[in-house]
Amino acid sequence: MRSDRGQRSPILLKLFAAGGLLFLHLPILLIFVYAFTTEEKSFQWPPPGLTTRWFAVAWNRPDVWSAMALSVQVACIATAIALVLGTLCAAAVSQTKFFGREVISLLVILPIALPGIITGIALRSAFSLFDIPFSVWTIVLGHATFCVVVVYNNAVARFRRTSGSLIEASMDLGADGFQTFRHVILPNIGTALLAGGMLAFALSFDEVIVTTFTGGQQATLPIWMLEELIRPRQRPVTNVVAMVVVLVTFLPILAAYYLTRDGDQIAGSGK
Amino acid sequence: MTSAVRFQKVSRHFGSVRAVDGVDLDVASGEFFAMLGPSGSGKTTCLRLIAGFEQPTAGAIEIFGERADGVPPYRRNVNTVFQDYALFPHLNILDNVAYGLMVKGVGTAERHREADRALELVKLPGYGTRKPAQLSGGQRQRVALARALVNKPKVLLLDEPLGALDLKLREQMQEELKSLQRALGITFVFVTHDQGEALSMADRVAVFNNGGIVQQGTPQEIYRLPKTAFVADFVGSSNLLSPDLMALLGGDRRWASLRPEAVRLAGDGTEATVENVSFLGAATRLAVEMHGTKLHVMLPAGADVPGVGTRVRLAWNRQDIHYMDDAA
Numbered sequence: 001m002r003s004d005r006g007q008r009s010p011i012l013l014k015l016f017a018a019g020g021l022l023f024l025h026l027p028i029l030l031i032f033v034y035a036f037t038t039e040e041k042s043f044q045w046p047p048p049g050l051t052t053r054w055f056a057v058a059w060n061r062p063d064v065w066s067a068m069a070l071s072v073q074v075a076c077i078a079t080a081i082a083l084v085l086g087t088l089c090a091a092a093v094s095q096t097k098f099f100g101r102e103v104i105s106l107l108v109i110l111p112i113a114l115p116g117i118i119t120g121i122a123l124r125s126a127f128s129l130f131d132i133p134f135s136v137w138t139i140v141l142g143h144a145t146f147c148v149v150v151v152y153n154n155a156v157a158r159f160r161r162t163s164g165s166l167i168e169a170s171m172d173l174g175a176d177g178f179q180t181f182r183h184v185i186l187p188n189i190g191t192a193l194l195a196g197g198m199l200a201f202a203l204s205f206d207e208v209i210v211t212t213f214t215g216g217q218q219a220t221l222p223i224w225m226l227e228e229l230i231r232p233r234q235r236p237v238t239n240v241v242a243m244v245v246v247l248v249t250f251l252p253i254l255a256a257y258y259l260t261r262d263g264d265q266i267a268g269s270g271k
Numbered sequence: 272m273t274s275a276v277r278f279q280k281v282s283r284h285f286g287s288v289r290a291v292d293g294v295d296l297d298v299a300s301g302e303f304f305a306m307l308g309p310s311g312s313g314k315t316t317c318l319r320l321i322a323g324f325e326q327p328t329a330g331a332i333e334i335f336g337e338r339a340d341g342v343p344p345y346r347r348n349v350n351t352v353f354q355d356y357a358l359f360p361h362l363n364i365l366d367n368v369a370y371g372l373m374v375k376g377v378g379t380a381e382r383h384r385e386a387d388r389a390l391e392l393v394k395l396p397g398y399g400t401r402k403p404a405q406l407s408g409g410q411r412q413r414v415a416l417a418r419a420l421v422n423k424p425k426v427l428l429l430d431e432p433l434g435a436l437d438l439k440l441r442e443q444m445q446e447e448l449k450s451l452q453r454a455l456g457i458t459f460v461f462v463t464h465d466q467g468e469a470l471s472m473a474d475r476v477a478v479f480n481n482g483g484i485v486q487q488g489t490p491q492e493i494y495r496l497p498k499t500a501f502v503a504d505f506v507g508s509s510n511l512l513s514p515d516l517m518a519l520l521g522g523d524r525r526w527a528s529l530r531p532e533a534v535r536l537a538g539d540g541t542e543a544t545v546e547n548v549s550f551l552g553a554a555t556r557l558a559v560e561m562h563g564t565k566l567h568v569m570l571p572a573g574a575d576v577p578g579v580g581t582r583v584r585l586a587w588n589r590q591d592i593h594y595m596d597d598a599a
Binding site: 163165166168169170171172173174175176179183184187188 | 322323324343344345346349350351353354355357358359360361370371373374375418419422
């Protein structure tokens with residue numbers, strides 16, 4: 001039960017709160033509105049007319065599809081790598097004591113504290129030093145640096161709250177390492193991994209800076225959008241794509257929220 | 272009599288820390304064995320060595336005649352009741368208890384039947400569908416017990432099993448554990464820092480200090496004939512008499528212990544001054560000063576109790592003076 005039930009908040013506070021919410025969300029609505037505008041050269045307010053023809057145009061543009069495919073591919077692979085490496089790292093750091101543990105913990109988190117541009121430049125010079133050609137994998141590598149952190153942060157917090165004696169209890173009752181992982185560790189960290197994975201996917205999906213340095217000529221969806229804005233050509237197509245992206249990413253995040261709501265939630269750290 | 276657990280010169284060192292150092296241990300089959308000692312004395316490490324969570328740095332461990340060192344915990348017929356119970360929070364009580372059978376591949380119907388039976392054994396029938404978080408501390412402890420016993424271990428290890436329970440529950444569980452052990456005939460090895468618990472429950476007690484066993488024996492032996500001053504001090508509120516005092520009293524110049532209840536007030540004894548009087552119900556405890564040493568004297572109920580500050584004379588039987596190895 002809330003202790004302040006029945007108490008009314010001052011009108012000024014309500015106005016400020018409403019203003020804050022509008023400031024945050026009106027621009028997103030504007031994007032939706034511009035997806036239907038008839039004016040294709042500039043964003044003109046109010047829209048001179050409304051049309052749905054940009055949806056068909058966007059559907060038939062192969063560059064939209066290739067950018068979308070690349071983004072999904074990169075985000076999936078980076079998230080998968082992050083889930084494996086982040087979980088393993090979190091397990092090592094939280095379950096055992098070894099020389100240099102704190103250093104490793106810091107080094108893992110560092111990429112998220114480091115400005116993306118530094119990560120990007122560093123990776124780019126490393127790639128050119130070793131003559132590695134740009135490919136999907138160079139982008140994946142760049143994204144994995146911060147995706148691992150997100151998964152690691154979620155997993156390590158859950159591991160810390162998962163009593164170490166649970167693992168010992170499982171072994172004591174006859175379960176080997178694999179059985180213990182499957183029946184005890186995974187159920188206990190599952191929701192944390194789901195939340196971390198979702199966040200990692202979302203971060204990778206809209207990443208621009210690191211991708212600029214590690215992508216070469218290929219365009220992920222956010223890079224493609226950026227280019228579209230700079231060189232105006234069928235501008236509302238960008239808005240159509242943006243709208244689809246919002247809807248497509250919003251649903252899994254909503255799902256993750258409902259799935260992790262029952263267990264005590266761990267906030268992911270944003271980049 | 273077969274040995275359930277045998278340690279031969281077992282050591283477990285963590286870097287320069289000698290957690291367990293050259294321990295010889297022999298737990299008989301069907302015995303209720305207590306490992307007693309202050310924290311950091313090595314008793315818990317010994318328990319973990321039996322369970323397999325630790326491997327010895329040196330020495331040999333045998334469980335029912337089979338070499339156990341190098342064998343992982345999941346291949347030992349030994350189960351543990353953990354201090355924090357370590358129940359799986361995501362499983363209900365029935366699945367917690369059936370966990371050991373589940374990983375061994377026992378079918379659902381059979382393992383649930385066995386788990387139900389184990390829950391009845393610990394007096395928690397019908398609790399199977401609840402989650403661990405919905406149970407009280409005492410109930411969780413019973414579940415932990417059932418979860419271990421359902422595997423029919425040859426040795427059951429208990430790590431401070433009653434430490435987290437309140438006094439009344441603790442006394443009740445002491446009796447239940449004891450009768451459970453008698454009924455099942457399983458060897459119980461438990462770790463405790465509570466000397467009362469060790470003395471009242473165990474058939475035999477090993478007193479640990481500084482990574483080694485100072486004394487092993489029945490509770491009576493440990494209490495009456497402490498081998499060192501540490502045992503005398505840790506196991507009971509025994510009076511420690513220094514070598515100088517013993518010489519003054521006409522005895523050997525060695526450390527000795529004297530039980531408070533062995534001292535009586537007499538007309539022809541050694542002079543002492545009463546400093547404090549505590550009424551304990553069944554007895555009255557005097558704190559007295561004798562030749563500069565503070566002693567406790569336990570007077571039975573009904574005896575005349577001298578006032579604070581009065582001079583009294585103390586006497587005891589010669590055989591109640593128990594000489595010890597050292598003052599460590």
